[in-house]
Each structure stands twice: as structure tokens, then as C-alpha cells.
Amino acid sequence: MSDSILESIERESKSIKDKGVIPHLVVIYIGDNPQIDSYVRKKREACERVGFKFTLDRFSSTVQQDQIIKRIQYHSQDTSVSGIILQLPLPEQLDSQSLIQAISPLKDVDGLNPLNLAQIFMGKKSMFVPCTPDGILELLRQYGFKVEGSNVVVLGRSNLVGRTIATLLSQKNLSNQSIQGGATVSLIHRYSKNTKPALKAADLIISATGQGGLIKKDDIKEGAVLIDVGISYVKDESKKSGVRMVGDIDPEAYKKAMAYTPVPGGVGPLTVAMLLKNVLKAAHLQAKIFKPQQQQQEKEKSQQKS
Ligand SMILES: Nc1nc(=O)c2c([nH]1)NC[C@@H]1CN(c3ccc(C(=O)N[C@@H](CCC(=O)O)C(=O)O)cc3)C=[N+]21
Structure with a gap:
């Protein structure tokens, strides 16, 4: 993708x-x-x-x-x-x-300026949706995941990922307007207690904690969809760097999942692609806004000369 x-x-x-x-x-x-x-x-x-x-x-x-x-x-x-x-x-x-x-x-x-981010939290269209949440929405759209009425668990509450994707999925009309929202979302973080029942009931789990292997096979239900945004590193002598990148979800859990994104090779490259999409959008916005201004300035300069 x-x-x-x-x-x-x-x-x-x-x-x-x-x-x-x-x-x-x-x-x-x-x-x-x-x-x-x-x-x-x-x-x-x-x-x-x-x-x-x-x-x-x-x-x-x-x-x-x-x-x-x-x-x-x-x-x-x-x-x-x-x-x-x-x-x-x-x-x-x-x-x-x-x-x-x-x-x-x-x-x-990155869509992190409060002027942009607040639009999302108010359920309005934002110029720039943060790249990782935007990528996740695109993933759900392309694979036809029905958000409405689904049980979603988000782990981690950063502005860059957790809090933003949790907010988006709970809304009816998402600010990028590509798909319908309307999920029931649980936002789990380090102070959450008794998290097992919510995880077990989740149709979709989006994890962005950076705690390698946090989510195990027994934690999830058969047929859940898993989106792994976690990045952490474990020792691995066979690698040149001596470390190996792992996600929040134990790969054993993939066996029970209907679909999953691995780490590496999942959400990371998608985040980068969505970032470039935002860069192109920014270039378009500025071409509209700055160009006439620049042309005006150049016109004034050349008139002054003549
Ligand atoms: N303001 C801000 N915006 C960000 O978007 C941002 C940030 N800060 N801080 C750090 C995180 C992390 N991040 C990743 C980008 C690409 C991969 C990526 O391409 N990963 C590859 C592997 C990379 C490798 O081999 O090391 C993969 O998952 O397959 C991962 C993570 C963007 N971030």
C-alpha cells in the first residue's frame, strides 16, 4: 500500500x-x-x-x-x-x-499544530491529519473494515498516534472524510486497570506503546484485526546492529487474527507515504496562497524599475 x-x-x-x-x-x-x-x-x-x-x-x-x-x-x-x-x-x-x-x-x-489538531477533535476537516492515524484510516478503508459499531481498543495516548486515532474512529464523520467512523473506542494507557476484558472484546486493536510483545495471543479474540504501531528493540546477535526491531504485538497473536500489520514492514512505511501526501498537499496550498502574492511583489518591483 x-x-x-x-x-x-x-x-x-x-x-x-x-x-x-x-x-x-x-x-x-x-x-x-x-x-x-x-x-x-x-x-x-x-x-x-x-x-x-x-x-x-x-x-x-x-x-x-x-x-x-x-x-x-x-x-x-x-x-x-x-x-x-x-x-x-x-x-x-x-x-x-x-x-x-x-x-x-x-x-x-505532521498535523500537530493546535490549529490543525483541534479541528480533528472538534470533528471538523483538518488541513493535515497526523500521518500515522491517516495511514491507519487509509488501511481500514482499502481493506473494507467496517468501523461503525465496532469495538476498538487503542493502546497509548500520544497526540501523534493514540489519542488522535481514538478520537477519529469514535466520530461519525471523520475529518479526512474517506471512511465512516462510529466505533466504540477504549483508550488504554499505563494507568489503566483490568484491561483484559476490553482487549478480548476488541474487533480492532491499535497499539502504539513501544512495549515489545505487550499483547499476547491469549489477550485477543479469534478474528480480531491487529494494527501494530509500536517500535522497540530487542538484543539480536545475528544482526549487524546487535538489535532487532519488534512491535507491541507478539507475532504468535497473528495466528488468531483476521488481519494484521507487522513491525517492521507495516505502519512505518505507510506513515512515511502519508507524510509525503501531506507535503504535496502543503505545496498545493502554498502555490495557491503564496504565488499570487509573489507575483504581485514581482509586478510591483518591475513597475518601480520602469
Ligand atoms: N514529528 C514526528 N513525526 C513522525 O512521523 C515521527 C516522529 N516525530 N518521531 C518518530 C516516529 C517514528 N516514525 C517512523 C517512521 C518510519 C518508520 C519506518 O519506515 N519503519 C520501517 C523500518 C525502519 C528501519 O528499518 O529501521 C518499518 O517499520 O518497516 C518507522 C517509524 C515517524 N515518527
């Missing part, structure tokens, strides 16, 4: 490229972490594949808040930049909320 989304992005970006606009993603990455390096590399590779420009703006983990704010404002004003993402999580001295708010809502391709 992620391949075919990338192919359609490449096709659809032809018209905007013909007008001389190259969609351009800026990733702000603070700190140093081999795993995050790999996610950022995936984003770069996907951009290269569809002919988008990619810029990595990297900072040491000791960087101060105002320095990052300045960079975000700079990219927000740069008309050659379509989308900006701030790679999360951030080092402790930084306040992610105020940094995210500095990203222009028109370039907020």
Missing part, C-alpha cells in the same frame, strides 16, 4: 512540478540516536523516490529553545519550503508544544 501511495504521489506531483514548484520537506532533528537516524533516512529516501526536495536541519541535544524557534520561523517564512516536521521526542530542556506552535499551520505536515 505504501508503495502504491508513493507512486500516486509521484504522478500527482507532476502538475505542480510543471509549474516550477518542487515540494520540499524540512525535517528538524535534535540530538543523536541511531534509531531516529533510520526514520529520518526513510523520509529522505521517500522524498528522493518521488522527486521532492528534502532538507535535514540538525542540532545537538544541548541546543536552546529560542534557537530552534528561530529556525522554525525561518523555514515557515521560506517560500521554497512546503512542509516542516519536528522529529519527536525532544531533549528535556525543550518544550515541544511551543516549538510545534511556531510551525506555520500551512506547513504543519
Whole structure:
């Protein structure tokens, strides 16, 4: 699915490229972490594949808040930049909320600026739905999962994934309007008690905790649909890196499932594809909004000259 989304992005970006606009993603990455390096590399590779420009703006983990704010404002004003993402999580001295708010809502391709995210929570159409929830909706749509009336369990309550997908699926009309919502959603997190009955009753389980193998075969019902968004690492001497990536769901549980997404090779690549879809959308929005302004400025300049 992620391949075919990338192919359609490449096709659809032809018209905007013909007008001389190259969609351009800026990733702000603070700190140093081999795993995050790999996610950022995936984003770069996907951009290269569809002919988008990619810029990595990297900072040491000791960087101060105002320095990052300045960079975000700079990219927000740069008309050659379509989308900006701030790679999360951030080092402790930084306040992610105020940094995210500095990203222009028109370039907020992660959909995390409150101006965008609040639309989703109010059941309105948002310019940018966060990439992972958007990918999950696309997955459910393409495979024909009937959300209405279903029992859904979401594990993890981040803005990036858990809380947002839980909100979307519970609504009647979803903000990306591709499918109908109307699920009964349980949002489970680290303080939840007695979680087994909800898990066992779930038609769909979406797990985004990062606790490897948290969900076992015995926890789920026969024929459940499993979407694994968890990423963690276990020791594995046979790998060059010495570690192996695992999801939240014990692969033994796949045997009982009607359908599942594995880790790796599931939601991760889909997230990247949906991110690029948002970058293309951002480029279109800005071509409409900035271009006439730019042309106006150029016209005024040339009139001044003459
Ligand atoms: N502001 C923000 N936006 C994000 O979208 C965001 C973020 N912060 N912080 C970190 C998470 C993680 N993330 C992934 C992207 C691609 C893969 C991916 O492509 N994974 C491959 C394997 C990658 C590998 O081999 O290491 C797979 O699952 O098959 C995984 C995870 C985006 N994130």
C-alpha cells in the first residue's frame, strides 16, 4: 500500500512540478540516536523516490529553545519550503508544544499544530491529519473494515498516534472524510486497570506503546484485526546492529487474527507515504496562497524599475 501511495504521489506531483514548484520537506532533528537516524533516512529516501526536495536541519541535544524557534520561523517564512516536521521526542530542556506552535499551520505536515489538531477533535476537516492515524484510516478503508459499531481498543495516548486515532474512529464523520467512523473506542494507557476484558472484546486493536510483545495471543479474540504501531528493540546477535526491531504485538497473536500489520514492514512505511501526501498537499496550498502574492511583489518591483 505504501508503495502504491508513493507512486500516486509521484504522478500527482507532476502538475505542480510543471509549474516550477518542487515540494520540499524540512525535517528538524535534535540530538543523536541511531534509531531516529533510520526514520529520518526513510523520509529522505521517500522524498528522493518521488522527486521532492528534502532538507535535514540538525542540532545537538544541548541546543536552546529560542534557537530552534528561530529556525522554525525561518523555514515557515521560506517560500521554497512546503512542509516542516519536528522529529519527536525532544531533549528535556525543550518544550515541544511551543516549538510545534511556531510551525506555520500551512506547513504543519505532521498535523500537530493546535490549529490543525483541534479541528480533528472538534470533528471538523483538518488541513493535515497526523500521518500515522491517516495511514491507519487509509488501511481500514482499502481493506473494507467496517468501523461503525465496532469495538476498538487503542493502546497509548500520544497526540501523534493514540489519542488522535481514538478520537477519529469514535466520530461519525471523520475529518479526512474517506471512511465512516462510529466505533466504540477504549483508550488504554499505563494507568489503566483490568484491561483484559476490553482487549478480548476488541474487533480492532491499535497499539502504539513501544512495549515489545505487550499483547499476547491469549489477550485477543479469534478474528480480531491487529494494527501494530509500536517500535522497540530487542538484543539480536545475528544482526549487524546487535538489535532487532519488534512491535507491541507478539507475532504468535497473528495466528488468531483476521488481519494484521507487522513491525517492521507495516505502519512505518505507510506513515512515511502519508507524510509525503501531506507535503504535496502543503505545496498545493502554498502555490495557491503564496504565488499570487509573489507575483504581485514581482509586478510591483518591475513597475518601480520602469
Ligand atoms: N514529528 C514526528 N513525526 C513522525 O512521523 C515521527 C516522529 N516525530 N518521531 C518518530 C516516529 C517514528 N516514525 C517512523 C517512521 C518510519 C518508520 C519506518 O519506515 N519503519 C520501517 C523500518 C525502519 C528501519 O528499518 O529501521 C518499518 O517499520 O518497516 C518507522 C517509524 C515517524 N515518527
